Amino acid sequence: MPDPFTLIIFFVIIGFFKKNFIAGRKGVLKGKKQQKKRALFLVVATLGVSLILFSGLGRQGQLAGNDLISSPSFNTRSIFSASGLLPFWPSSSARQRAEELTSSLSPWPALWAATESLSQAGLSEPFSQDSEVEEFPVPKIPFAPPNYVCYRSSSPLKVDGALDERDWRRARWTEDFVDIEGENRPKPRFRTRVKMLWDGTYFYVGAELEEKDVWATLTERDSIIYQDNDFEVFIDPDDDTHEYYELEINALGTVWDLLLLRPYRDGGPAVHAWDIRGLKAAVKIEGTINRPGDRDKGWTVELAFPWEVLKECLGSKKLKPDSGDQWRVNFSRVEYRLNVREGKYEKAKDPASGQPLAEDNWVWAPTGLVNIHYPEMWGYVQFSDKIVGEGREDFQLSLEQDASWALRQVYYRQRDFYSRHGRYSDNLGELGLDRLRVEGYQWPPRIMVTWNLWEARLDSQDGKTSLFIRQDGRLTRQNLD
Numbered sequence: 218m219p220d221p222f223t224l225i226i227f228f229v230i231i232g233f234f235k236k237n238f239i240a241g242r243k244g245v246l247k248g249k250k251q252q253k254k255r256a257l258f259l260v261v262a263t264l265g266v267s268l269i270l271f272s273g274l275g276r277q278g279q280l281a282g283n284d285l286i287s288s289p290s291f292n293t294r295s296i297f298s299a300s301g302l303l304p305f306w307p308s309s310s311a312r313q314r315a316e317e318l319t320s321s322l323s324p325w326p327a328l329w330a331a332t333e334s335l336s337q338a339g340l341s342e343p344f345s346q347d348s349e350v351e352e353f354p355v356p357k358i359p360f361a362p363p364n365y366v367c368y369r370s371s372s373p374l375k376v377d378g379a380l381d382e383r384d385w386r387r388a389r390w391t392e393d394f395v396d397i398e399g400e401n402r403p404k405p406r407f408r409t410r411v412k413m414l415w416d417g418t419y420f421y422v423g424a425e426l427e428e429k430d431v432w433a434t435l436t437e438r439d440s441i442i443y444q445d446n447d448f449e450v451f452i453d454p455d456d457d458t459h460e461y462y463e464l465e466i467n468a469l470g471t472v473w474d475l476l477l478l479r480p481y482r483d484g485g486p487a488v489h490a491w492d493i494r495g496l497k498a499a500v501k502i503e504g505t506i507n508r509p510g511d512r513d514k515g516w517t518v519e520l521a522f523p524w525e526v527l528k529e530c531l532g533s534k535k536l537k538p539d540s541g542d543q544w545r546v547n548f549s550r551v552e553y554r555l556n557v558r559e560g561k562y563e564k565a566k567d568p569a570s571g572q573p574l575a576e577d578n579w580v581w582a583p584t585g586l587v588n589i590h591y592p593e594m595w596g597y598v599q600f601s602d603k604i605v606g607e608g609r610e611d612f613q614l615s616l617e618q619d620a621s622w623a624l625r626q627v628y629y630r631q632r633d634f635y636s637r638h639g640r641y642s643d644n645l646g647e648l649g650l651d652r653l654r655v656e657g658y659q660w661p662p663r664i665m666v667t668w669n670l671w672e673a674r675l676d677s678q679d680g681k682t683s684l685f686i687r688q689d690g691r692l693t694r695q696n697l698d
Contacts, residue, residue, distance in 0.1 A: 353632040354482075356585030356594055358399040360622045363582050364597040364612040365391055365546075367413040368605035370421065374414065378501035378519045380423045387606035388412040388423075391596075394550060397578040397587055405579040407515070409448075409550045413598060414605060417537065419497070419521040424448050424548065428515040430555055431506045432562045433467040439489060442466065442473040443576075448518050449549040451595060455532035456545045456621070458592040459483075459691045462530065464493065468516050470500040476530075480590040483689045497521035509557040540602035541613070547595035552577040593625050593692075616657035617682065617694075620675055623655045624662065624686040627673045631688065641671040641688065658684075 370384040394409040396402035407427040414421040426448060433445045442465035443449070453461035458480060465473045476491040498520050504513025524537035531538075538544065553576050554565040564573035578587060582596040597618075601610040630648035631641050643664040645651040654660055655675070662675040672687040683695045 350636045353629060353636060354586050354588065355629045356591060358401075358583060358585035360594070360619075362594060362596045363392055364599065365413060366599050366601050366610050366612055367415055367420075368601050368603050368610075370414045370416050371604050373416060373418065374421055374519075374521065376421075376497040376499050376519050376521050378499035378517055380412070380425070380501075380517050380519060384414055384605050385412060385423055388414055390425075391548075391581050394548070394579040394581055395583055397549070397580045397583055397589065399583040399585055405550075405552075405577065407552065409548075409579055411548050411581060413546075415538075415600060417524075419523055420452075420527060422450055422518070422520040422522070422548075424518040426515050426517070426550060428468075428504075428513055430509065430562065431468050431502055431504055431513045431516055432555060433469040433471070433506060435467055435471050436469055438471060439473050439475075440471060442471060443551045445551075446553055447551050449551070449589070450520065450522075451547040451549070451589065451592070452522070452527065453545040453592045453595065454527060454530050454538075456543070456592075457532065457692050459689075460530040460532075461545075461592055462493070462522075462527070463487075464496075464520070464522075466498055466500065466518055466520070468500055468502060468506055470498060472496070472498055477590070479689060479691075480592065482588075482590065493522060493526050495523040495525060507562065509560060509562060538600045540600060543597050543599045543613075543615075545592055545595040546598045547589065547592075548581040549589050550579045552579065593622070616655075617677075617684070620655050620658045620677075620684055621692055623653060623658075623660065624673055624675055624684055624692065626650055626653065627662065627664070628686050628688075628690050631671060640668075641666045643671070 368388065372384075374382060374384065390410040390412055392410070394405055396405065407429070409424065409426050411425075412423045414423075428446070435442060435445050445467040447465050447467045449466075450464045451461060459478065461477050463475050463477060474491065474493045474496065476488040477485065478488065479485055481487075498518075501517045501519075502513070503515050503517070505511055506513075506516075528536055554574050555562045556565045557563075566573055578589070580589065582594060584591040584594040597612070599610075599612050603610055627645075627648065627650060630650060634640075634642050634648060642648055643666040645653075645661050645664070651661065657678055659676045659678055662673040664671060664673045670688050672685060675684045677683070681696065681698045683697060685693045685695070
């Protein structure tokens with residue numbers, strides 16, 4: 218019967234095995250299928266050998282292991298590399314403590330020895346700069362988010378989808394939507410634009426969607442609405458890229474609302490059961506819906522988001538934004554190409570595969586890749602206390618916006634560096650960012666790194682503000698005055 222120490226070591230190895238398998242699936246070893254198979258076999262084989270040793274049946278192997286671990290050729294780093302555990306390769310001080318520990322605990326030398334024997338048998342392929350690793354996807358366009366000054370309505374709006382009230386007529390439209398990848402892609406086939414207003418209770422959104430054939434099929438709330446043509450709203454109140462809202466609506470007025478704890482690239486998850494309590498939503502069709510043979514003009518959407526719900530992710534005790542506050546917001550439109558078959562609309566299909574053609578994704582703020590969940594690329598909405606039509610307020614550009622984008626480059630490079638080397642870096646030279654300069658801030662940032670975590674801190678030159686970003690992409694601010 219193994220003693221308690223043996224059981225502890227057993228579960229540690231099981232944990233390492235699980236971590237290796239997940240890492241292989243998520244892309245640490247992506248592009249090197251043979252390497253993953255070898256690493257997987259190595260861990261399984263090591264586990265089997267270790268159990269024999271720990272159960273007391275391998276005393277000779279332990280003695281042999283003690284001899285091997287003391288030899289100059291012993292290379293524990295190759296063990297971590299071969300087993301896919303290089304991300305857990307410890308610092309020099311930690312390795313020194315581990316080596317001191319192995320001098321007094323007999324099972325560890327044998328374990329290292331067994332693993333090294335497998336490595337020497339040709340099962341080790343350490344990470345290298347030349348490994349076939351898929352690059353972390355980053356925006357392929359310059360950082361230039363659009364902005365919008367959102368004025369107050371003179372009175373509460375009636376949410377009926379019409380957008381014909383005086384306050385709506387006075388509010389300005391956003392720029393026309395573009396392809397999600399940017400203006401280098403083809404111009405959208407149909408025009409889409411948005412207006413915004415607010416009062417003490419709601420954040421109002423009005424959208425106009427040009428459409429020759431208005432079509433929708435989904436009628437149950439919280440259906441996957443983007444499987445229809447739809448309009449989508451994304452709101453990140455505190456610009457940390459985490460804990461943001463998403464709402465989708467189709468031409469039938471069917472809504473899907475959800476909460477994202479983190480972007481999908483950082484593990485999500487999306488909370489589908491979350492609802493915007495008190496949401497008001499309405500659609501108006503200019504033409505007919507689901508009736509082929511006529512020519513429609515389009516449809517309009519009117520939404521009222523209650524501050525009582527939006528405050529949940531505001532990151533402060535405020536019930537609603539103050540005048541001058543800036544939130545990150547984006548709007549998206551999913552559009553399919555349609556054919557008519559037996560008097561009904563259906564998605565156009567690829568003749569070769571028989572599958573529906575890929576949808577178009579049109580947005581207010583392009584992200585530079587086909588993924589709307591890059592909140593750092595969304596537009597800025599600045600709230601004003603002025604009544605719409607009774608004055609003008611300029612959008613306030615901030616040096617912090619550029620500083621935040623510079624820190625985002627550290628996040629992108631760390632993600633890519635980790636995929637290639639199995640560790641994070643505290644050296645901007647290794648990340649290729651040592652020559653970057655940021656006006657108003659003390660570049661370079663200070664970077665703190667552990668085995669599987671990191672955080673970068675960038676201070677303003679006036680010493681009043683610090684910006685932080687960490688391995689899961691969350692950006693936070695700290696006022697120091």
